[in-house]
Amino acid sequence: MPYEPPPELAALSLAEIAEQAAQRKLPPVESWSPQQDTDSLMHITADGSWYHDGGRITRQAMVRAFAGLLTRDDKGQHWLVTPFERAAIEVEDAAFIATDVVQRDGALAFRLNTDELVLAGPDNPLIARGDRQTPAIYLAVRRRLEARLNRSTWQQLADIALNVDEDWQVESLGARFALVPA
Numbered sequence: 349m350p351y352e353p354p355p356e357l358a359a360l361s362l363a364e365i366a367e368q369a370a371q372r373k374l375p376p377v378e379s380w381s382p383q384q385d386t387d388s389l390m391h392i393t394a395d396g397s398w399y400h401d402g403g404r405i406t407r408q409a410m411v412r413a414f415a416g417l418l419t420r421d422d423k424g425q426h427w428l429v430t431p432f433e434r435a436a437i438e439v440e441d442a443a444f445i446a447t448d449v450v451q452r453d454g455a456l457a458f459r460l461n462t463d464e465l466v467l468a469g470p471d472n473p474l475i476a477r478g479d480r481q482t483p484a485i486y487l488a489v490r491r492r493l494e495a496r497l498n499r500s501t502w503q504q505l506a507d508i509a510l511n512v513d514e515d516w517q518v519e520s521l522g523a524r525f526a527l528v529p530a
Contacts, residue, residue: 388435396445444495469521
């Protein structure tokens with residue numbers, strides 16, 4: 349069955365976004381206990397491109413499948429996890445890129461470069477890094493993985509913040525997030 353990406357964020361209600369996000373079934377990598385650690389020979393560049401052994405992975409379905417197996421440990425190492433092995437993967441910045449955002453009914457919904465939809469909130473906070481002159485905004489996705497907001501998504505989020513107040517903060521699902529590092 350061919351993969352069909354979710355509809356554009358701008359066309360969805362909050363309920364539809366939540367339903368799309370909930371429909372994404374991920375493998376239960378947290379419950380697996382692989383016995384072997386290896387090197388995947390893979391890396392994800394800062395622009396979100398995936399590579400294996402020097403060659404770019406161009407099939408989006410493969411990237412999406414690998415993304416479902418991805419996790420990050422408490423030391424910051426990224427891993428592709430199967431029931432039998434855990435393979436290290438090099439990540440230059442963040443595992444994902446947030447490519448779009450909309451505000452709906454008190455929530456901020458993001459689309460990632462893997463077509464996943466994530467609602468920012470207490471479980472998926474926005475994190476401001478960098479400095480006041482060059483902030484970088486990240487969205488916690490799952491399993492300690494993050495998505496860095498690309499430039500246009502950061503601008504969309506800044507517009508949302510400025511439409512509310514000039515304090516450079518946004519709110520989503522009852523949680524408040526600064527867009528400028530402290």
